Amino acid sequence: MSLITTENLNKVFTRGDETIQAIRDLNLSIEPAEFISITGASGSGKSTLLYILGLLDKPTSGRYFLHDQSVEHLSDTELANLRNKFMGFVFQSFHLLPRASALRNVMMPLVYATGHDGQISESEQRDRAMSALDLVGLADRVNHHPNELSGGQRQRVAIARAVVNNPRLIFADEPTGNLDSKSGRDILALFERLHAQGVTILMVTHDQSIAERAHRQVVLKDGALVEDRRGA
Numbered sequence: 668m669s670l671i672t673t674e675n676l677n678k679v680f681t682r683g684d685e686t687i688q689a690i691r692d693l694n695l696s697i698e699p700a701e702f703i704s705i706t707g708a709s710g711s712g713k714s715t716l717l718y719i720l721g722l723l724d725k726p727t728s729g730r731y732f733l734h735d736q737s738v739e740h741l742s743d744t745e746l747a748n749l750r751n752k753f754m755g756f757v758f759q760s761f762h763l764l765p766r767a768s769a770l771r772n773v774m775m776p777l778v779y780a781t782g783h784d785g786q787i788s789e790s791e792q793r794d795r796a797m798s799a800l801d802l803v804g805l806a807d808r809v810n811h812h813p814n815e816l817s818g819g820q821r822q823r824v825a826i827a828r829a830v831v832n833n834p835r836l837i838f839a840d841e842p843t844g845n846l847d848s849k850s851g852r853d854i855l856a857l858f859e860r861l862h863a864q865g866v867t868i869l870m871v872t873h874d875q876s877i878a879e880r881a882h883r884q885v886v887l888k889d890g891a892l893v894e895d896r897r898g899a
């Protein structure tokens with residue numbers, strides 16, 4: 668069973684009488700435990716696709732199946748619950764809360780999550796956030812605020828936050844875009860570790876050498892999928 672399948676996905680943005688077709692008749696199947704890179708020129712629709720696949724935005728037309736279930740009829744709350752349960756997100760500009768410590772930032776998804784027996788207790792939230800920060804090598808920075816961390820460390824906090832729910836899928840939009848090459852390699856190594864544990868990863872990148880580390884490389888051009896290569 669595929670994790671995600673799309674059929675003839677289209678996304679059209681309308682501004683006044685101008686329309687932009689950001690995604691064009693896109694068909695994609697994502698299998699469990701794949702590591703996929705998405706490349707393409709600026710404006711080719713990479714972020715738009717990631718937002719749609721991550722249930723943060725809706726296509727204008729076409730179909731989307733998660734575990735063979737169509738998501739079209741789901742309410743915003745149901746979509747948010749699916750995201751919370753299965754998905755983690757990492758963005759180029761980190762999207763951390765500036766006034767919260769690294770630990771609080773990582774706890775955030777758990778504050779809104781409901782476990783099998785309802786709410787997760789604060790001490791369990793804390794324990795799980797600590798382990799996630801430990802996983803990304805930041806056990807000694809848990810009380811630092813984002814402005815007290817380097818770019819690479821901020822991105823590692825964002826990754827800890829993305830994995831704290833044990834997601835099946837991680838969506839990353841230019842996760843190394845704001846980092847020097849050493850920090851970029853560290854972040855990539857982290858994704859490779861998560862992938863080795865069975866997490867499916869979709870990563871948008873401008874960097875060809877990073878894209879080539881993925882096991883499947885998808886290329887977009889003007890919103891259309893023009894290449895889909897497996898290898899590595």
Ligand SMILES: Nc1ncnc2c1ncn2[C@@H]1O[C@H](COP(=O)(O)OP(=O)(O)OP(=O)(O)O)[C@@H](O)[C@H]1O
Nearest residue numbers: 680681682687689708709710711712713714715716
């Ligand atoms: N909210 C919006 N309203 C109107 N047009 C939009 C909107 N979001 C994106 N677009 C347009 O859709 C196209 C695809 O945008 P998208 O952000 O997906 O590109 P991208 O491949 O991620 O580019 P980049 O590499 O620069 O991040 C672009 O032409 C963009 O101008």
Ligand SMILES: [Mg+2]
Nearest residue numbers: 713714715840
């Ligand atoms: Mg983008």
